[in-house]
Amino acid sequence: MSAPIFALVTIAAGVPERTSLETLTVARRLAAETGGPLEAVLVAAAADARSTAAALAGWGVATAIVIEHDTLTLDHPDGWAAAVAQVIAARGPAAVVGSGTERGNDLLARVAARLSLPMAANVVSVAAGDRYRLVRQRWAGSLLEECWLDAPVRLLTVAPNAVVVGEPDGTAAPAQERLAVTLGPADLAVHVTSREAPERGRISLAEAKVVIGGGRGVGSTEGFGDLEELAGLVGGAVGGSRVVTSAGWRPHADQIGQTGLRIAPDLYIACGISGAIQHIVGCKAAKLILAINTDDEAPIMSVADYAVIGDLHAIVPAISAEIRRRSAGG
């Protein structure tokens, strides 16, 4: 029988994370192509993993591997890498597919470094063979690269939001296998030593239905007052381009783009933003984009659905005034 294909599946609150379903989708296709069984390595505390292997019914998983260790938790990045490396040694997979999330890339890169294997991050499609032919994302998805991955065990992560996940089908829940791993003090040395809970309160940019983005055209910290006012009226949140965070007009936490946040609101209003690719990768998941810009040839015009041409400092307050007028009028 052909060697298995591993999917690294992260379990959160009893179910596989959404990105892990994308991982399973790619790994399952690969297993069908190579004829190997699909095996899920559960990345979760052993107690959670044991009780949730059944949640993998419908994804074509033959075996769910539960890693057993007394002190290993998700707070040990090297511990997990060592554990996954041992499971690879024990079962000899042809490929290991992980998630291209921050944690997923970190984990598989640590595995790769331990095993002296290459690794491809943020893959969107795979063709098996002696060498695997991959398509992977560069520039946060603004550019695609076709490449060869040539290794005895192929390690790759799946780019988030790039693969269509189907519905679970009638395949049975996987058989569960427990695999005890041996970790030394060095494997457990790097670990989370303290934690702070998320702040509550204002509407987070990542969750807001409407996001008002400001760019260089906003001109200053004070210039964002007009955007804040409009955001208040529509229950939205304010973000910005790298130019405004680099200038110190807004904190970096408000930056949208390749090295900031990825947002997916119902509406993104881009004010005084030119539309550089590194900004667009952060906002292109918005359902609708409205651009407000003095330049009707700015690159943002080829990704926006609607545009208003002119000075944002005249237009944005006029929009706020119009909303007020209509709500006063009844």
Place this chain on the structure above:
Amino acid sequence: MNILVCVKRVPATGGRIVLTADGSAIDVRFLGFTVSPHEECAVEEAVRIVEARGGSSTVLTLGPAVAEEQLRDAMAIGIERAILLETDGRDWDPVATASAIVAAVRAQEAVAAPFDLILFGNESADSGGFQVGIRVAAALGRPIVTGVKALQLGEGRIVARREGAGGGWESFEIPLPAVVSVKEGINLPRYPSIPGRLRAKKKEIERSTPAWQPGGLEKIVLRLPKEEVTAAEVIGRGPDAAAAVVDLLDRIGVLDR
């Protein structure tokens, strides 16, 4: 504290990417060059730590001779020394890149004080492999924390803080020597001063030419993703467009709340 920062020269692509006719590379004829914002922040962090604690800072890149520009940019804001691992312009994959960096670190540490801290960007701007720092740390047997947005220095230890997977923050206390990969937001990099630029121009750069090696990942061709290119519908000009915008907001239901 002796600190090493690793940066990668990349084209400063703007509104859209244009590829060469054979799809082997980005057409850079009309582009400037830069490093990832994460790496700019790594450079700034090194300068700040040395300003606060003393010691020395070094910047390293593996790239073509012209990558000297990015080394001088780093020296212009206060990095003292620079190392160029010169390539012939071919792509080096992450395995090969990491092994060249490890060899350079070992060569430096054989003749001078070891690096207490090696800083990387969380991922390179262009290829985004998410791994060179991790590979270097593993080869050197040093701890690494990735995605770091705050660093606190103690005696022989550091505390590295990053965003938690489910929000909030998590911190790792690790002993030095250590490796950290940082993300933009850890600091706000300064702009280089004119005297800083002039000083950087005159500085020596230590050069060597490591031999290219295959690493298991090999580029075949580049292509642009198929994306809808829309032409935005202009719904108005100037403040008179407010009514049309509010109609739009109304239509998509954002005024209901």
